[in-house]
Amino acid sequence: MGEEMQGVEGDTGWRKAIPETRDRLQSRVLVGVVGVLLALETVAVLRQVYFI
Amino acid sequence: MSEQNVREHILLAEIVGISVAFAGLVLSLRAATVAGAFFGGMICFLLVNGTASSQYTIVRSGLTPLALLFVLTFLATRAGRRVKAQAGLSEKRHGRSSAQVIANLSIAGLTVSGLGFVVMMRGEVCCGGGYYKVWVWPAMMLMCLAAMVEATADTVSSEIGQAFGGRPVMLLTLQHVDPGTDGAVTLLGSLAGIAGGAFVAAVGMWALRLRPSQAAIALFAGICGLFFDSFLGATVERRGWIGNDLVNFTSTLFAAALAAIIYRLFVL
Numbered sequence: 001m002g003e004e005m006q007g008v009e010g011d012t013g014w015r016k017a018i019p020e021t022r023d024r025l026q027s028r029v030l031v032g033v034v035g036v037l038l039a040l041e042t043v044a045v046l047r048q049v050y051f052i
Numbered sequence: 053m054s055e056q057n058v059r060e061h062i063l064l065a066e067i068v069g070i071s072v073a074f075a076g077l078v079l080s081l082r083a084a085t086v087a088g089a090f091f092g093g094m095i096c097f098l099l100v101n102g103t104a105s106s107q108y109t110i111v112r113s114g115l116t117p118l119a120l121l122f123v124l125t126f127l128a129t130r131a132g133r134r135v136k137a138q139a140g141l142s143e144k145r146h147g148r149s150s151a152q153v154i155a156n157l158s159i160a161g162l163t164v165s166g167l168g169f170v171v172m173m174r175g176e177v178c179c180g181g182g183y184y185k186v187w188v189w190p191a192m193m194l195m196c197l198a199a200m201v202e203a204t205a206d207t208v209s210s211e212i213g214q215a216f217g218g219r220p221v222m223l224l225t226l227q228h229v230d231p232g233t234d235g236a237v238t239l240l241g242s243l244a245g246i247a248g249g250a251f252v253a254a255v256g257m258w259a260l261r262l263r264p265s266q267a268a269i270a271l272f273a274g275i276c277g278l279f280f281d282s283f284l285g286a287t288v289e290r291r292g293w294i295g296n297d298l299v300n301f302t303s304t305l306f307a308a309a310l311a312a313i314i315y316r317l318f319v320l
Contacts, residue, residue, distance in 0.1 A: 016295070017234060023295035027151035030297055031091075034158045035150065038094050041165040045101055049064050 059106045066110055071097035074118075078147075083126055087150035095153070095161035102164025103193065103260055114164065117200050117256035118157075124248045125207040132215025139214070139231055155300040156207070159308050160199040164192050172312070190262070191312045194270050197256040198311035199304040201274025205249035206281050206303065213241020223282045234296075235286025242278070249274045269314050277307025 016023065075093030078084045084092055096118060104113035162168055172188045213220060217238025219228050229236045250271055257267035281303035289299050 017290050017292040018295045019292060022292075023297075026295045027149070027297045030301060031087075031151050031154055034154050034162075034301070035091060037167065038091065038098065038154070038158060038161065041098055041162065041167055042094050044166060045098070046064075049060055 056106075063104060063106055063110070064101070067097055067100045067104065070100060070110065070115060074122075078122070081126065082147045083122070083129075084147040084153055085149055088148045088153040091150050091153045092157065095157045098161035098165050099196065102161075102168075103196065105261075108261070112259050112261060114160070114196060114200075114256075114260065116259035117197065117252050118160070120252055120255050121200050121204045124204055124251065125211070128208040128211035128244070128248070131212060135215050136211075151297045152300070155297040156203040156304060157199075159301070159304040160196045160203070163195040163199060163308050168192050168195070187316060190266060191315050193260045193262060194266055194273075194311045194315055195308035197253060197260060197262070197267065197270035198273040198277070198307040200256065201249040201253050201270055202277035202281070202304050202307035203300075204252045205245035205274055205278040206300065207245075208248035209237070209241040209245025209278060211241075212244040213238035217241040222286055223279065224286050234289040235282050235284070237282050245278055246275055249278070266315070270311050273307045273311035273314065276310055277303045280306045 018026075071093045074096045075089040078092050079086065079089040083089075096115070099114040099118055100110065102114065104110055104115075169188065169192065172192060214231055217231075217240040220231060220233065220236035220238045220241075221228055222233070223235060223237050253267045253271035253274065256262070256270065257264065262270075281299060284294075284299045284302060285296075288294050289296065294302075
């Protein structure tokens, strides 16, 4: 879980290897795909109990 | 409305309340952003709903290992914060983003959801087996616990390693590298991560009503996932192909899948 370790200019010299734009795009796709799955599952559970 | 239906409604209302409270707690402690807390609450809902039983109190569900995971990772993130800040490696002040929350916890929630059940059933049918009634449900619990063990071990190992672990080494070459390097590990961090994962596995065994052998499988798979995470960090992440969120997501998925495979092949 190194993502939360944010490198700062002028510190240890460590930087993320992945280009910033690609990193951001991958994270957005992850949230877009898995986040939608989570939302659909949640709605399905609530619907099952309250509307059937 | 039958008594069973009333019970189900009450249980679901409890789960919704707890999930909203969990999201609120995460937000108030600044452990995650608003979007991160929202998805955290959703994952909490699915996880507790998929593991709770009306025969037991809600504490005997995925809620307890999830709460322990949260406490351990929260404390590990705060530990040695000054050291990490001086090295430019401390966590962002507003906490984990939605991508980080999803990368680390979504597999635990999804494995015990309806989707997880369908995937497991299809897998069993594809393998030509007819034992799904015997093994699918416990396997889903194991997968959920293995994913939580991996997420705990990974976060605790990197946070403790960054703060107190000294100079890390690359897992594949054993060469010393700078703190923060993708795929680097420290002995202290790894031991702390394994200890944290073992704690979650032990509590999860009680909460999810698993046998010790099942919890041992979840722990083993979670630890394998921890080192798989470092392996991905040292290879594809270090080459700039994939980012840390995808590495974490893949590692929890790996741990969950490994737990199911071991259970199906060697225990059943």
